[in-house]
Amino acid sequence: MKIILSFLLAFFTLYAIDNKNNVVSKGYNAYEDIETPSPSDVFQDILKELKTQTAIQKEILEILKTTTGLPKKVVINGKECIENSSADCFVMPITGDALKIPVMRKWIENPSVENALEYYKWQSKYLNHTFNAGYSLNFASMKIPNPFIGASPVMQGGNNDSSYQQKEQLDKIIQKNARNLTLQILLGKDTFDIDYTVRIFDIYKDIKSLGVDVKFVFKDQKSFNLFREFHYKAPNKEYKKNFDSISQKDIIIDSEFFDKMKVHLTPIYLLSYINENNDKNINEVIGAGREKLDTIRKKIQNFLILFNISKPSEFNDQQSSDIPIDKNIRELEEENIIEKNSEEGKRAKDFKELLEKMKKENNSAKKDF
Numbered sequence: 469m470k471i472i473l474s475f476l477l478a479f480f481t482l483y484a485i486d487n488k489n490n491v492v493s494k495g496y497n498a499y500e501d502i503e504t505p506s507p508s509d510v511f512q513d514i515l516k517e518l519k520t521q522t523a524i525q526k527e528i529l530e531i532l533k534t535t536t537g538l539p540k541k542v543v544i545n546g547k548e549c550i551e552n553s554s555a556d557c558f559v560m561p562i563t564g565d566a567l568k569i570p571v572m573r574k575w576i577e578n579p580s581v582e583n584a585l586e587y588y589k590w591q592s593k594y595l596n597h598t599f600n601a602g603y604s605l606n607f608a609s610m611k612i613p614n615p616f617i618g619a620s621p622v623m624q625g626g627n628n629d630s631s632y633q634q635k636e637q638l639d640k641i642i643q644k645n646a647r648n649l650t651l652q653i654l655l656g657k658d659t660f661d662i663d664y665t666v667r668i669f670d671i672y673k674d675i676k677s678l679g680v681d682v683k684f685v686f687k688d689q690k691s692f693n694l695f696r697e698f699h700y701k702a703p704n705k706e707y708k709k710n711f712d713s714i715s716q717k718d719i720i721i722d723s724e725f726f727d728k729m730k731v732h733l734t735p736i737y738l739l740s741y742i743n744e745n746n747d748k749n750i751n752e753v754i755g756a757g758r759e760k761l762d763t764i765r766k767k768i769q770n771f772l773i774l775f776n777i778s779k780p781s782e783f784n785d786q787q788s789s790d791i792p793i794d795k796n797i798r799e800l801e802e803e804n805i806i807e808k809n810s811e812e813g814k815r816a817k818d819f820k821e822l823l824e825k826m827k828k829e830n831n832s833a834k835k836d837f
């Protein structure tokens with residue numbers, strides 16, 4: 469043991485001697501050799517940095533002057549003034565894209581033929597690039613069933629057939645949520661006319677047919693009596709039929725509700741949603757005045773999306789593509805052709821199986837997107 473300790477002591481002694489010129493051997497004394505910069509050098513470094521920062525700030529200032537278009541002092545006819553502070557101090561204002569596009573700005577500031585030509589050349593390249601971007605989007609959209617499947621229905625185009633299918637799809641979604649929805653038609657602030665009441669009953673009958681609870685809410689007894697009298701005395705008997713189609717339970721007279729709602733005109737279409745747990749209670753005016761049925765239906769769709777009751781993707785073409793298939797299957801079943809023990813019955817059965825296969829493939833495609 470003594471031999472080992474002696475060996476280690478000798479080793480570290482030699483190491484210290486060999487490294488006497490090394491910083492390690494000097495310990496804390498090594499820091500005495502570090503040169504401390506003079507105050508003059510520090511000042512010069514700070515001055516250099518300040519100059520750099522000043523140059524950067526000047527560049528930023530020039531950019532701000534260019535992009536914000538703030539009015540500045542100019543000399544017009546030998547007189548100093550703030551540009552565009554008066555007709556005598558007119559300077560063509562540079563706004564919008566011209567603030568960021570020098571070639572456009574140059575042309576606007578000095579509309580010479582040469583500058584206009586340069587701008588035309590630039591615009592040509594810009595439009596070509598824009599068209600190419602559009603073409604690429606169009607081709608990309610061909611690679612999937614519906615590029616906007618998750619987007620709002622406003623993004624989804626379509627022909628008359630798809631519009632019809634989307635209508636039926638909306639019907640299905642309204643029916644699915646019908647027990648949680650109530651549409652109140654507020655009446656009584658304005659007088660009636662034929663066009664006015666026809667639209668009201670179009671909305672009443674259509675939305676009620678989808679299972680939604682629809683109520684007529686009158687400001688007072690007088691307004692209700694006037695509404696009834698208008699329909700009973702109209703020359704066309706259809707108006708009386710319209711009024712008589714209103715279920716007694718769908719008629720409410722509530723002046724306090726009118727005051728609470730601060731109703732300023734009628735009709736007002738107030739849509740309400742209350743879910744099963746009663747933890748989601750939403751009331752929103754979705755129409756006012758002479759609204760058409762299509763408009764109210766669209767507003768109901770927007771209501772369902774806005775308040776996260778339904779997803780935008782539920783309303784798209786991909787979903788509505790099942791509707792014709794379902795319709796064909798339903799017709800086959802209703803006509804009992806499949807049950808017939810004949811060649812026609814066999815073909816009908818095979819056709820139904822094909823339709824169901826198509827529907828299954830459709831549903832599989834929806835999951836992918």
